[in-house]
Amino acid sequence: MAQRWEGEERRGAAPLARDPPRGGEAAGGEEEPLLRGIFQIGKRSCNVVLSARQLRWSPIQPESRGGDSNMNLPCKEEFVEMKDIFSVKLKRRRFVGQKKGGVLLGITIFVCLKKENKLKDTAINFNNLSEDHCHSWFRCLKEILNGFPNRPKFLKVFVNPNSHKREATHVYHEQVAPLFKLADIKTDVTVTEYEGHALSVLKECELHTFDGVVCVGGDGSTSEIAHGLLLRAQIDAGRDTDYILSPVRAPLPLGIIPAGSTNVLAHTLHGINHAVTATLHIIMGHIQPVDICTFSSPSKLLRFGFSAMFGFGARTLALAEKHRWMPSNQRRDFAVIKTLASLKPEECELSFLPLKNSLQGSQENVTKVQWHTIQGHFLNVSIMAIPSLCSMAPRGLAPNTRLNNGSMALIVVRNTSRSEFIKHLKRYASVKNQFNFPFVETYAVQEVKIQPRTKIGHDTEENVFLHATSAEGNYPWNIDGDLMEGASEVHVREEGCHYTRFIMQWALFQVEKAFFEETGSR
Numbered sequence: 001m002a003q004r005w006e007g008e009e010r011r012g013a014a015p016l017a018r019d020p021p022r023g024g025e026a027a028g029g030e031e032e033p034l035l036r037g038i039f040q041i042g043k044r045s046c047n048v049v050l051s052a053r054q055l056r057w058s059p060i061q062p063e064s065r066g067g068d069s070n071m072n073l074p075c076k077e078e079f080v081e082m083k084d085i086f087s088v089k090l091k092r093r094r095f096v097g098q099k100k101g102g103v104l105l106g107i108t109i110f111v112c113l114k115k116e117n118k119l120k121d122t123a124i125n126f127n128n129l130s131e132d133h134c135h136s137w138f139r140c141l142k143e144i145l146n147g148f149p150n151r152p153k154f155l156k157v158f159v160n161p162n163s164h165k166r167e168a169t170h171v172y173h174e175q176v177a178p179l180f181k182l183a184d185i186k187t188d189v190t191v192t193e194y195e196g197h198a199l200s201v202l203k204e205c206e207l208h209t210f211d212g213v214v215c216v217g218g219d220g221s222t223s224e225i226a227h228g229l230l231l232r233a234q235i236d237a238g239r240d241t242d243y244i245l246s247p248v249r250a251p252l253p254l255g256i257i258p259a260g261s262t263n264v265l266a267h268t269l270h271g272i273n274h275a276v277t278a279t280l281h282i283i284m285g286h287i288q289p290v291d292i293c294t295f296s297s298p299s300k301l302l303r304f305g306f307s308a309m310f311g312f313g314a315r316t317l318a319l320a321e322k323h324r325w326m327p328s329n330q331r332r333d334f335a336v337i338k339t340l341a342s343l344k345p346e347e348c349e350l351s352f353l354p355l356k357n358s359l360q361g362s363q364e365n366v367t368k369v370q371w372h373t374i375q376g377h378f379l380n381v382s383i384m385a386i387p388s389l390c391s392m393a394p395r396g397l398a399p400n401t402r403l404n405n406g407s408m409a410l411i412v413v414r415n416t417s418r419s420e421f422i423k424h425l426k427r428y429a430s431v432k433n434q435f436n437f438p439f440v441e442t443y444a445v446q447e448v449k450i451q452p453r454t455k456i457g458h459d460t461e462e463n464v465f466l467h468a469t470s471a472e473g474n475y476p477w478n479i480d481g482d483l484m485e486g487a488s489e490v491h492v493r494e495e496g497c498h499y500t501r502f503i504m505q506w507a508l509f510q511v512e513k514a515f516f517e518e519t520g521s522r
């Protein structure tokens, strides 16, 4: 019975692939061996067999005194799925400082291991001193690896040097770049110099030369790049970027390496806040669709984004932004406490279009979904296209929605006492249902319109979001952790936008009409 190679992590980690069919048979029969040979693996000489799907090896049986092979020893065959291997190299003995040449020792394969949500890389050495032997194995392995279609070869990388405690550059050079190099991925790196830098690069650069875009930073950077990719897609498709009715897909997937003070987007996509895991998902070409929505004023697209908060969640961010000189954790705690101390509701009108299938079960009712309107005083309104996992809410700020279910969670917290509101907030960190309060309502929606009920009326075209200043009296919004100020109506629409969990792929479609529009670029 073959046993999947689990390296040093035999008790926990395992390569990503599922167990092969019994006896190592591929669906439809035994896999055709491409190469057979003998290598030393660890301290044992092994028979090694390479097929398109697997690399298998078993120790060579010692002969018994009688000349027969020793049948009493268990013949332990091990294997690695080719789809778990991300690189192969010729292994040579070199002296310190020697860059080229050296005695060939064999080949090394690099495997991606999985333990729960965490990925790690590990190496297996196949030792054999024959140049010809190793070169033919190396070429064959390389050919198989080059056949995986989603694996990127050239990436556009953005690093925000200011993220968190300015460690994104270090994270990139120490943890990410060496793995990209090992996987023979070429990169074009932009270290951003100001807010909006990545957006302007994305508008201009030769995007078609890349296989993907990577963000090394926090939520603000990721959101800016996601927005930039989608905006670029609209421009390239000749769409009006002021008013987007049916957005087209972004041309490239987006990978997110968490290196910010808030990494909700990376945590939600990967299930873990871990730079190496994120890097390996990119290298392996794992594609996961993710929803996104558009935020618009009555007259203009403001941005694409994954989540928004109005009320408490936005006021807290606005206060934290005024105290940027504080360390990030301290700043966040200070802002939460201060905002709680002066807790006040916002009076507004919320209109929303429920998710088509959440109310009606049958197809004929699909077209009858109507706008609902609720009014009142709200302490917080959250609109989330993804579950938004973070350290403070391990199950997510919106655990009822999914990464790519084509809907958004609308979570409305009506006015209540401070102590009740605090109880509700504390539940985010616990296993209890944070929505199980009479003053909390949740809806699965496709579209939401929010109209604060003071000052500026429905017809106002002026959009204070566009002046990114914090003038008193404006309404702060927290969009993917970025502060925006606005007073007029805001319209949020689920774009059914599809992304990837690890290296993200946009796939926008117009929810109301439920058809995909593609530029066909990927």
Ligand SMILES: Nc1ncnc2c1ncn2[C@@H]1O[C@H](COP(=O)(O)OP(=O)(O)OP(=O)(O)O)[C@@H](O)[C@H]1O
Pocket (backbone or CB within 6 Å): 160, 161, 162, 163, 164, 165, 192, 193, 194, 195, 196, 197, 216, 217, 218, 219, 220, 221, 222, 224, 259, 260, 261, 262, 263, 328, 481, 482
């Ligand atoms: N060189 C730069 N200087 C200042 N701001 C930058 C620079 N490069 C990018 N930015 C902006 O910094 C913002 C926040 O960055 P990011 O989300 O990566 O880090 P963060 O540590 O999570 O941030 P925050 O502390 O705001 O949560 C982004 O909106 C991005 O556009």
